[in-house]
Amino acid sequence: MHKIFSFGFWNSIARLILRNRIIIILAIIVATVLLATQWKYMRFSYTEANLMPDDHEVNKVYNSFLDKFGEEGNLILLGVKDSSLFTPQKFKAWNKLTDTLQTFPEVDHVISPASLMELKKFEDPKRFEMVPVITEKNPDAAELKDFENRLFTSMPFYENLVYSGHSNTIQSALYLNKELVNTKARKIFVLEELDPIIEKFEQEQGIDVRVSGMPYIRTLNSQNIVNEIGYFILAALLVTSLIFFFFFRSFRATLISMVTVCIGVMWAFGVIGLLNYEITILTALIPPLIIVIGIPNCIFLINKYQQEIQKHGNQAKSLQRVIAKVGNATLMTNLTTASGFATFILTDSELLKQFGVVASINIIAIFVLSLLIIPVIYSYLRPPKTRHLRHLNKKWIGAFVDWMEKMVRHHRIAIYITAISLLVASIIGIYTIKISGSMLEDMPEEAQFFQDVKFFESEFEGVMPLEILVDTKRPNGVLKLSTLKRIEELENYIAEIPELSNPISVTRLVKYTKQAYYNGNPKYYQLPSSQERNFIMPYAKNMDTGDGLLKAYVDSTGQYARITTYMQDVGTDKMEKIEENMMPQIEKIFPKEAYEVQLTGKALLFQKGTNYLVKNLIISLGLAILLIAGLMAWMFRSFKMILISLVPNLLPLLVTAGLMGYLGVAIKPSTILVFSIAFGISVDDTIHFLAKYRQELKVNNWKIKRSVYAALRETGVSMFYTSIVLFFGFSVFMISSFGGTVALGGLVSATLLFAMLANLLLLPSLLLSLERNIANKQVMKEPAMKIIETEEDDEELDKNETNNS
Structure with missing residues (x-):
């Protein structure tokens, strides 16, 4: 019926x-x-893809940080490692470049060597003021040489902000409008305004300008996706x-x-x-x-x-x-x-x-x-x-089918030994797989913006922000000397971590006030003592820093402080180790009863998100296996057939996972997709083969061997055709400039090839070896759904066509 x-x-x-x-x-x-x-x-x-739910604790902390300090990924950096920049002509051109960029509505303000301000002490009335370091509009060579010496030797406030602490590299920082940084305006500014201006400057001045920062990386990366x-x-x-x-x-x-x-x-x-x-x-x-x-x-x-x-x-x-x-x-x-x-x-x-x-x-x-x-x-x-x-x-297809039948008929032991050997080798390989949470790992290495990221990592220790939010639990608690000393102690600890840059916080400004009080002597760039603070306070009372550093690193209530450091492109393992080592140190410096300190920022967010996504993908793969097993249970009405059919589909997944371990391909969002995609597609071949096998059993009066070989010859050609199309089709992804997409294409192609061979060699071998338990009328019941037509169906169609003609 x-x-x-x-x-x-x-x-x-x-x-x-x-x-x-x-x-x-x-x-x-x-x-x-x-x-x-x-x-x-x-x-x-x-914006970066949010890999976790909005109500996840990590997202809640990050959103709380944004509420207090606004968007943190709004900095574009222009770096130059060329001493000729401090010559009159090129310095003037650089000054003109940064002034031009300052005029765009997408740019809030620019910190550049050409427009640096220094904190100075004045006596009548007592005050600190930010005044230009270079007072001449067109400084000569001698003035520029003096400025260069002062910048690198007596202005520690600007270390890692304007100049590198271990080379003569300088950078200008473009702070984008926080309201526009996550809109289409950012893309237009970067691609249509910033890049052409930088390119023109390089051509005219012969200076290599490196550009980076999260808004820039995100823009060029998303544009690459669009192009691809x-x-x-x-x-x-x-x-x-x-x-x-x-x-x-x-x-x-x-x-x-x-x-x-x-x-x-x-x-x-x-x-x-x-x-x-x-x-x-x-x-x-x-x-x-x-x-x-x-x-x-x-x-x-x-x-x-x-x-x-x-x-x-x-x-x-x-x-x-x-x-x-x-x-x-x-x-x-x-x-x-x-x-x-x-x-x-x-x-x-x-x-x-x-x-x-x-x-x-x-x-x-x-x-x-x-x-x-x-x-x-x-x-x-x-x-x-x-x-x-x-x-x-085609004769060559026939030769392929003949080879498969020969292997199944005469070399089943060799097929099993090969399968078991692959399984053992794969399990060993799986133990070497690592999880990667790198934001840059999948980005095109040959792209200029990727090379620029590496430049800033070597010169300034990174471009990916890691934020530390300090809650003093009381208004104006940040500017208390005891809190500032604790922040400085944590900063000194962070500075010793090779993967992190020297931190930036309100302590920089407080140290600068002491240096300014002692007439700019760099040896006094340190936190003031209680006594010194009393002397400095009258000068600092109405201080305007010009660049809003106090506002950027202390919230309006004075209760919350922000410490910003920049990370190198480290993977999940290193990041977790850094966090694991940092948290006990934070708890030691900031007692829990008086302070609450939380790590956040885009770098940490991405790393946590990657781990979360990988767990979800593993769950989805398990669900896919259960769902498809359920479909097959409904179609074939046999628990034993489910077990047999899963073997040739799970083995290729394990082989691919082992291959990832041996090749050093990390588990990440792009590569974990391989398993769900490949499993969903490869199980189709199993369904076709088992449906045809069930049909042949009935036609051949339950003669096992004849049915297996008939099913193999019948379905082998279509499996081969579709597998070849899928193999080369997924290989297309290997032309991508994104490492993850390349890995996805190569691994899915390899998995589907393994799956085809497993379904054409291992599956029929298992059916023949387990014929007493599998191939009988009780196990191979009439399927719930007719999948492949029979001669009886042809006769039925002929009758229907005759009746309807």
């Missing part, structure tokens, strides 16, 4: 599609146009169309398939816009992913159409049978793939939820499109000629 319903249902669908071709074409055109109107709502992210979407789509189309043409040797079939997947890509962009999601490094992968997954659908449908034409030559019957016979199989394979992606929706990460929603919706959409477009278009074309059907009898 179920069988009749299944094929009767798909036969009805076939008639519905072929009798309403014009309506279907118009519906697809209308849907495509409507979704195209949603493209304008696609947004490119102007187009490259990926074009490369995926090119590679898959070439492979498709190689298999089918038909321009017509290739063009129809390309049209289908291109519409699928247009729908993918439309769905992203419709849901108002941002384009991130994950969602940017979806359009080429749709191409790679969509082409196998086209292969199944067109291949079946041509087989039917070769069998009886009736085009109308062939098209109806394509839908009725292949529709169910492609639905199930697309459903399992979509289910693998849909498990991301169950995680707590908004980034993964969005990726899971868009990917699963569009995988089902590409199935619907291919099922509608291919039969409808072919119905208007002449039947394929004999030369278009030659690929159905």
Whole structure:
């Protein structure tokens, strides 16, 4: 009864599609146009992706910090390591450059050597004032030489702010408007204003200017993502169309398939816009992913159409049978793939939820499109000629199938030894895998902005901010001498950590006031004693620092202090060790009963987020395995078959994980995706093979060996075709300039190749070796869903066609 319903249902669908071709074409055109109107709502992210939920404790601390001190990632740095900068002509040009940048509304203020202010003491009335270090508009060579000496020897206040503490490198700091730093205005300023101005200066003055800072890195990185979407789509189309043409040797079939997947890509962009999601490094992968997954659908449908034409030559019957016979199989394979992606929706990460929603919706959409477009278009074309059907009898494919059968028939022990050896080696490799939380690791190393980051790491110890929030638990508690001494003690500890820069806090300004009180003598750049503070206080009472340092590092109530240090690009392991060593020291310096001290900042946020995301991805992979196992349990109604079928799908994942350990590829958001993607796709081959095996058992009166070999020969060709398309399709991601995307493409390709071999060699070997327990009528019950057609189904279709003619 179920069988009749299944094929009767798909036969009805076939008639519905072929009798309403014009309506279907118009519906697809209308849907495509409507979704195209949603493209304008696609947004490119102007902030770092938040890898954790908003209510996570780490995010709460960070948001509390932002409430008190505003956006911390608003600094763009311009660095120069060239002594000729302190010559009249080039110094004047640099001064003009920074003055020009100061005029842009996106820039709040600029700290530059050309416009440095120093704190000076005045007696009548007693006061400190910030006055220009260089008073002449066009200083001569002697004045500049004197200024250079003073800067590097007697102005410790500006160390790591304007000059490097261990070289003659200087930098200018552009503080962007905090209201605009996370908007499109930042992108326009960086790409259309800042970069051209810097490039012009370099050409005119012959000075190499290094540019960095979080807003700059984020802008260029997101622009790289935008540029690569187009490259990926074009490369995926090119590679898959070439492979498709190689298999089918038909321009017509290739063009129809390309049209289908291109519409699928247009729908993918439309769905992203419709849901108002941002384009991130994950969602940017979806359009080429749709191409790679969509082409196998086209292969199944067109291949079946041509087989039917070769069998009886009736085009109308062939098209109806394509839908009725292949529709169910492609639905199930697309459903399992979509289910693998849909498990991301169950995680707590908004980034993964969005990726899971868009990917699963569009995988089902590409199935619907291919099922509608291919039969409808072919119905208007002449039947394929004999030369278009030659690929159905390729000798080299037959040789491949013969080799597989030979291995399964005569070398099963070798297959098991190889599988066990791979498993042992993989487990050893898995123990060497590391988790990476590096913000820069996936960024293109050949890009200039990446090289500039390394420059600032070597000269200024880093560009990624790590913030320490000190709560004194009482108003004006920050400026008490006891608190300032504790802050200085922590700063001295941080300065000893090689991966962190010398910190910046309110203590710099307090030390500078003492130096200014002693007429600028650098040996007095230190915290004042209680007695000295009484002398200095009358001068500091109405002090204006000009650059707002006090406001930037002490909140308006005086209760909260901020200590900023900059991190090098260290991985998760080092960052966790730094945090682990720092927290006991913080608790020792700041007693819990009097102070509350918290670590935050973008560097820590990303590291914590990476760990959180990896945990969620592992959970989603487990859910995917359970979900797909459940689907297979429903389809095959056998617990033993689930266990057997999972072996050839889990082994490739373990091999890939071991390979990552040996190759030094870290677990990170981009590479952990490999396992969920590969598992969702590779299980399709298992479903096809087991469904065909179940069918052959019934046909061959439960003769195990004959059924296994028949299933192997029947499904081996289609598995090979689709696996090759998927292998080369995912290899396209290896052209990316992002290390994580390269690793994703290479690892998914390798995993799918392992999965194909496991399904064609290990799975049939297991069925033959465990035939007494597996291949009997009690275990191999009638499946809940008919997946592959039989001769009986052909007869049924013939009857239906006769009745409806």
